[in-house]
Amino acid sequence: MHWSRAMIVATPGRASLTEKVEALLGNRVAAVFDRAQVHVPERTAASARRMCEDAQADVIIALGGGSAIGVGKAVALVSDIPIVAVPTTYGGSEMTPIWGMTTDGVKETGRDGRVMPRVVIYDPDLTLSLPPRVTACSGLNAMAHCVEALYASNVSPRIAESALEGLKSLASSLVRLAAAPDDREQRREAMHGAMLAGYALGNAQMALHHKLCHALGGAFDLPHADTHAVLLPYTTAYNRDAATEAMRAAAKALGVEDTPTELLSIAVTIDAPKSLRELGMKDTDLEKATSVAMEKQYPNPAELTHDKIRVLLDAAYHGDTEYITHFT
Numbered sequence: 001m002h003w004s005r006a007m008i009v010a011t012p013g014r015a016s017l018t019e020k021v022e023a024l025l026g027n028r029v030a031a032v033f034d035r036a037q038v039h040v041p042e043r044t045a046a047s048a049r050r051m052c053e054d055a056q057a058d059v060i061i062a063l064g065g066g067s068a069i070g071v072g073k074a075v076a077l078v079s080d081i082p083i084v085a086v087p088t089t090y091g092g093s094e095m096t097p098i099w100g101m102t103t104d105g106v107k108e109t110g111r112d113g114r115v116m117p118r119v120v121i122y123d124p125d126l127t128l129s130l131p132p133r134v135t136a137c138s139g140l141n142a143m144a145h146c147v148e149a150l151y152a153s154n155v156s157p158r159i160a161e162s163a164l165e166g167l168k169s170l171a172s173s174l175v176r177l178a179a180a181p182d183d184r185e186q187r188r189e190a191m192h193g194a195m196l197a198g199y200a201l202g203n204a205q206m207a208l209h210h211k212l213c214h215a216l217g218g219a220f221d222l223p224h225a226d227t228h229a230v231l232l233p234y235t236t237a238y239n240r241d242a243a244t245e246a247m248r249a250a251a252k253a254l255g256v257e258d259t260p261t262e263l264l265s266i267a268v269t270i271d272a273p274k275s276l277r278e279l280g281m282k283d284t285d286l287e288k289a290t291s292v293a294m295e296k297q298y299p300n301p302a303e304l305t306h307d308k309i310r311v312l313l314d315a316a317y318h319g320d321t322e323y324i325t326h327f328t
Contacts, residue, residue, distance in 0.1 A: 003059035003082070005030035007052050009072045010063040011037070014088070017063050017126070021086075031055035036064065036071040038224050039217050042103040045074035052079060062117070065089035065138060066224060073099040073115035085117040088126045089138035090170070090190055091225060092145055095120065095198025100214065107218025116202075122195065124187035132181060136270040137225035139174040139190060142197035143167055143263070144232045148209050149200035150250055151243035153299035159204050164253045166196030171254055171266055178270040207300040209235035212309075215292045222279050229272040230279065233264040234316045237324045238308070242301035260324050275319030286313050 006029050010018045015034065022029050033048045052060070052075050060083045062072035070093065072083045077099055085094035097116040100109040127135070146167040149159050170193035173186045180186065212235060213227045237260040240247055247259045256262040273279060281289075290310040297304065315323035 004028055005056055005058045006061050007031040007033060007055055007057035007059070007075075008061045008063060009033045009036055009048065009075070010068050011035075011065075014064045014068065017088070021061065021063060030057045033071065036068040038067045039102040039107055039221065040067070040070040040074050040100055042101055044071060045101055048072075048075050049078060052081065057081060059084060062086065062094075063088065065134075066091040066093045066141075069093045069117070070100060072117075074101055076115045077112055080114055082119075083115070083117040084119040084121070086121045086123070086126070087191075087194070089130065089134060089225070090127075090142045090194035090197075091138050092142045092194045092198025092201055095195055096202030098202060102218045105219050107214045109214055120195075122191050124184055124191055127187050127191065128182060128184070130181075132178065132271065133273075134225070135177055135181065135190075136174065136267075136272040137223075137229040139170050139177075139194070139270070140232055140263075140267060140272055141225040141228035142194045143170050143174075143266075144209050144213075144228050144235075145197040145201035145206075146170070147232070147236055147246075147250060147259070147263075148206050149204040150246035151239060151301045152204035152207065154205050155246075156203075159200055160249065162196045163200040163204075164249060166193045166200060167250060168253045169193030170197065171262075174270050175266060205299055207298065208238060208302075208304065208309075211296075211298055212293050212313075215295075216276070216281070216289055219289065219292050220281055220285055222276070222281060226273050226279050227276070229267060230274065230276055231316055233260050233267060233321075233324045234312050236260040236263055238312050239301045242303075246301075264321060264324050276313070276317040277319070281317060283317060286310065286317060289313055 037044045060072045062069045062085045087094045097111050099115045146163040149163040173189040176186045250259040
């Protein structure tokens, strides 16, 4: 690997880290794209691609969370330029060949080996400054990868093993970090869990939870990780009775009797957002959200119907936790 013209990709909030990397690389930095955005709007991807081409970059260094890595992937998708990912959250995108881009309110995702980062650098110290909400939401985002991998249509023993280990690592570390955010060992453990979650995401077919999060993010510009955090207990409850083996395995890993209620308990403990309304969604959006979610069919343990998804979204919008706990 003899890369000599790097394009750094980051969000405006990662200016300090970007400057440090620029100083380390010196004249090997050919360009800096510091306008990465959540859900990778098409116009943002186009701007980054133009900059990369103009700078004749031969490697992309993506600094940050899913937004920066996502923009880096959008560039790699059309250029074959390798990515070096330096994740600073727990989303896990750095371990996947999955890309996503939003055009006119519709988020499209796909899989392509060209966007899989060639190198990933994990440094727990880079997450010490994460706001508690970002820690909580990106961690629950990673836990969602683990849960859905367990009931994926193509789950394998290796994927399941990674998902269960990742789920266990994230559950314990997130709770401890809520009380002691400067705990470096727990930051390391959370990154370990996120790496395993990313591996599971990259190798398994995701279902209702991820499809719903992408649909809502693209249509209503809801914050990505926060949407995952709100929906996870609800989507898991939706699939509870149809994915009994996966639910039992997850519950055993978590040391509890019921997976959805434990996910809710973790979300409450780490002070994650509690409803879609809290994220800025409007009740008048619920019908459109349901329709968007039903536009494409995909494998899912429980049957996908308009009425059932509307009930799920209504509960998540209001933060009605009885939807999750009513079985007891």
